[in-house]
Amino acid sequence: MTSSWHGLMENGGRVPEWPYPVRYEQEQEIETDVLVIGGGIAGCWAALSAARTKGVRVALVEKAATVRSGAGGPGGDHWDYAMTCPLMKVDPFVQCQNIIDGQSGYSNGIGHAIECQEGYDAFLEIEKMGAKMRDTNDEFVGAPGRDDKTKLVVASRYGQENNSLRFWGTTVKPTLKKECERLGVRIFDRIMGTSLLNERGIHGARVAGATGVNTRTGEFMIFKAKAVILATAGIGSVWVFNTELAGISTFRSRNASGDGTVMAYRAGAEVTMMEKSGLLYLGTGYKHKIDSGGNDPVFENVPSVDDNGKALPPGYGVSRDAVLKGEFSLPFWGDFPGMSEGWRKINWDLGYQEESTALAMRRCFEEAGYDPTKDLMMNHTLIEGSMPAHFRSPDSMNDRGGVVVDWNLRTTLEGLYAAGEQMFAPAAHGYAAATGRYAGRKAAAYASGASRPVISREQIVREKARVYAPTKRKEGIEWKELHAGMARMMQYFCSEYKTEKLLNMGLDALNEIEEDFVPKLYALDPHKLLRSLEDLNILTFSQLIIRGSLARKASSRPLNFQRIDYPQMDPPEWKKFITLKLVNGKVEVGDLPHGYWGDLKENYEAHNKDYKGVYAG
Amino acid sequence: MKSTRKQEAIKRRDFLKVSAAAGAAVTLEGAGGALRGAEDGKDKVYILPNVTTPNRPVIRDPEVCNGCNTCVNVCQVDVYVPNPEKGKPPITLHPDECWYCGCCVNECPLRERGAIKFNWPLQWRGFYKRKATGEVFRVGSSVQKDGKGDSARRLK
Numbered sequence A: 001m002t003s004s005w006h007g008l009m010e011n012g013g014r015v016p017e018w019p020y021p022v023r024y025e026q027e028q029e030i031e032t033d034v035l036v037i038g039g040g041i042a043g044c045w046a047a048l049s050a051a052r053t054k055g056v057r058v059a060l061v062e063k064a065a066t067v068r069s070g071a072g073g074p075g076g077d078h079w080d081y082a083m084t085c086p087l088m089k090v091d092p093f094v095q096c097q098n099i100i101d102g103q104s105g106y107s108n109g110i111g112h113a114i115e116c117q118e119g120y121d122a123f124l125e126i127e128k129m130g131a132k133m134r135d136t137n138d139e140f141v142g143a144p145g146r147d148d149k150t151k152l153v154v155a156s157r158y159g160q161e162n163n164s165l166r167f168w169g170t171t172v173k174p175t176l177k178k179e180c181e182r183l184g185v186r187i188f189d190r191i192m193g194t195s196l197l198n199e200r201g202i203h204g205a206r207v208a209g210a211t212g213v214n215t216r217t218g219e220f221m222i223f224k225a226k227a228v229i230l231a232t233a234g235i236g237s238v239w240v241f242n243t244e245l246a247g248i249s250t251f252r253s254r255n256a257s258g259d260g261t262v263m264a265y266r267a268g269a270e271v272t273m274m275e276k277s278g279l280l281y282l283g284t285g286y287k288h289k290i291d292s293g294g295n296d297p298v299f300e301n302v303p304s305v306d307d308n309g310k311a312l313p314p315g316y317g318v319s320r321d322a323v324l325k326g327e328f329s330l331p332f333w334g335d336f337p338g339m340s341e342g343w344r345k346i347n348w349d350l351g352y353q354e355e356s357t358a359l360a361m362r363r364c365f366e367e368a369g370y371d372p373t374k375d376l377m378m379n380h381t382l383i384e385g386s387m388p389a390h391f392r393s394p395d396s397m398n399d400r401g402g403v404v405v406d407w408n409l410r411t412t413l414e415g416l417y418a419a420g421e422q423m424f425a426p427a428a429h430g431y432a433a434a435t436g437r438y439a440g441r442k443a444a445a446y447a448s449g450a451s452r453p454v455i456s457r458e459q460i461v462r463e464k465a466r467v468y469a470p471t472k473r474k475e476g477i478e479w480k481e482l483h484a485g486m487a488r489m490m491q492y493f494c495s496e497y498k499t500e501k502l503l504n505m506g507l508d509a510l511n512e513i514e515e516d517f518v519p520k521l522y523a524l525d526p527h528k529l530l531r532s533l534e535d536l537n538i539l540t541f542s543q544l545i546i547r548g549s550l551a552r553k554a555s556s557r558p559l560n561f562q563r564i565d566y567p568q569m570d571p572p573e574w575k576k577f578i579t580l581k582l583v584n585g586k587v588e589v590g591d592l593p594h595g596y597w598g599d600l601k602e603n604y605e606a607h608n609k610d611y612k613g614v615y616a617g
Numbered sequence B: 001m002k003s004t005r006k007q008e009a010i011k012r013r014d015f016l017k018v019s020a021a022a023g024a025a026v027t028l029e030g031a032g033g034a035l036r037g038a039e040d041g042k043d044k045v046y047i048l049p050n051v052t053t054p055n056r057p058v059i060r061d062p063e064v065c066n067g068c069n070t071c072v073n074v075c076q077v078d079v080y081v082p083n084p085e086k087g088k089p090p091i092t093l094h095p096d097e098c099w100y101c102g103c104c105v106n107e108c109p110l111r112e113r114g115a116i117k118f119n120w121p122l123q124w125r126g127f128y129k130r131k132a133t134g135e136v137f138r139v140g141s142s143v144q145k146d147g148k149g150d151s152a153r154r155l156k
């Protein structure tokens, strides 16, 4: 018997029962002070930081297994903008402003101020907890950026300025989980948060808890909490759904399905930058890769050469024309042997070892005889006449839409906080750590003085009906087809070029899916139920992207936003955030000025007078 | 009946070791499955849908894997479920949801003994070129526990 499903079938031909007890409709109720939804980098930090406040009870709800969940679960190799590290040369607030300017104002200044000002404190704290954050084994002596006194490795990426600290990210998640446990955080793994509970069930009122469903048993979870922190990250597959070519591997696992953003929106919170949708490199662009992002196997600092060994301009700077004219011959290669030993070590023994999903693939190369000192690695840029397969750009990571926050990382709802990629225009690992840590602190302070939550049975009954609807049917449409159908609508009607007409057609098409197909959605087991519920979030998220796109009647380069009917790029009156909010069942469009956070340094300091720096306890 | 099966499986495995050494690009379980029908022709044939693509994120060695389910419980997306038979390798139920993060492989306590191996889908396997000779290789799948063996194929 093999361990495939059909192998199992051949073993007597009987379908085995679901391996976990099925508990649809059954309820478990938990009361806590601070509830964190999403146990990735930001969520774990939020939970442990809230738990440092005396007397505050903390619960953490995670869709997968906290020990390795989230984008940073497998690992990470660079920690950006730890600006208070003595090896960094730029002032934290100057750096923060540089980031904001680099994003032409479509940036989360508050998040970046926290990242630049407190990121290094988080870096030092996780080292104390047990993660490997410097070259303690002296493996990288002599490598560029390795500081012999501190053994920190400051290594630039893509030839940019030195503002990243390298770290050994595979050690991070288990360490964070252990610290959460040490501080008494109650961890609920394999629970998908499905909705937020408003105080007394009143839409838009203070958030007083959340509901969830167990992804293996289907059990219903009710959490009462004085404060809730959302840390479910963003969304990874709005436009792309093709398991055959790519697996569900759009630089994020399928678990990133926009849940937190949609939950917040449904509860009445404001979201912004939803129209940022970017360019797509669809085509056949799922090529060979070195990590689950479809990254070109040759990335970061590896110099590229053409097939005759001729150096390529840095950063994939070869045009299609140059290839057609024969100036460069295909295929192109990453010249690992041509790198200095130090750089090669940093790329291969640190980057490809620690950067998340690269480790298992690196091992494949090595077992296949690959030796970075001797061998060039084929790169897929321009191999079929198009750009690299970075379908991650539009809908997975940086600069995407999300929840609006203030200087406490509070959303526009009382009792509801957000951190990491959950917020609009998010960044990466160090950002998630610093903002999670900050949100935990602020939510705990709020919870310490807040009254006990009062939730409404009616809201729970409504949510249960919504959650279990797909389990009541045995046929209709399953989650994969629904997802594929939604992705196609987004490709057709909300892709690179946008017009009022196309966007309205897209909205209509999505509404039709909502009205005609969602009522047919069926789920045969708790796992398929989880995916079905995620689909419903992807649907709402997609609708919000189109709503935001319709509201922005101008084109914008930094938003990668091309309106054919409003071709003017970035007219001054449109340099602002567009916000969306649910009011009386309708979407209300609003706006926020760029730089709504005010003076960075002044406001950071005003809101953090009692900040104590690196945790001593 | 069952034990003769097992003996046959072992025989096949020996055969495979030989063929692997001879450079045949086969995988342990894959070839076993292919050979089974050809050998005895007695296995029942069932009504089964096409298998999903890709369908095999990892290859386990059932002789080494002890069914501890660490890989099941670390996976972000529940690609696997525990085998109904205790102590047996987990069942790959949702291979189409794998995001190739590698955690199941990295966390397996018996990885170094060969219990589990990453099995990169064919369409994602990369190429490399030996700088000194210009020979080009494609990353393949290794069938041998020590990780050496015919895991890359030279292209013409």
Ligand SMILES: Cc1cc2nc3c(=O)[nH]c(=O)nc-3n(C[C@H](O)[C@H](O)[C@H](O)COP(=O)(O)OP(=O)(O)OC[C@H]3O[C@@H](n4cnc5c(N)ncnc54)[C@H](O)[C@@H]3O)c2cc1C
Residues within 6 Å of the ligand: A037, A038, A039, A040, A041, A042, A043, A061, A062, A063, A064, A069, A070, A071, A072, A073, A075, A076, A077, A078, A079, A080, A169, A191, A192, A193, A194, A231, A232, A233, A234, A251, A252, A255, A256, A257, A259, A260, A291, A292, A293, A355, A356, A357, A358, A419, A420, A421, A422, A427, A428, A429, A430, A432
């Ligand atoms: C391959 C790869 C390599 C990377 N390398 C680096 C690097 O070297 N340096 C760097 O700075 N950044 C890197 N990043 C980015 C970095 O990992 C992320 O920015 C960071 O993890 C974001 O933290 P987060 O907590 O916001 O989200 P995540 O860490 O993704 O956590 C979100 C969590 O929420 C959970 N969740 C989702 N929905 C629900 C729900 N409804 N209920 C409960 N839980 C839910 C998810 O399961 C997940 O665990 C990398 C990312 C990838 C994918």
Ligand code: SF4
Residues within 6 Å of the ligand: B060, B064, B065, B066, B067, B068, B069, B070, B071, B072, B089, B090, B107, B108, B109, B110, B111, B115, B116
């Ligand atoms: S493959 Fe490894 S982790 Fe998975 S069940 Fe077998 S021994 Fe355990």
Ligand code: SF4
Residues within 6 Å of the ligand: B057, B074, B075, B076, B077, B078, B079, B080, B097, B098, B099, B100, B101, B102, B103, B104, B105
């Ligand atoms: S590679 Fe990652 S997603 Fe795929 S089965 Fe293993 S743990 Fe799960």
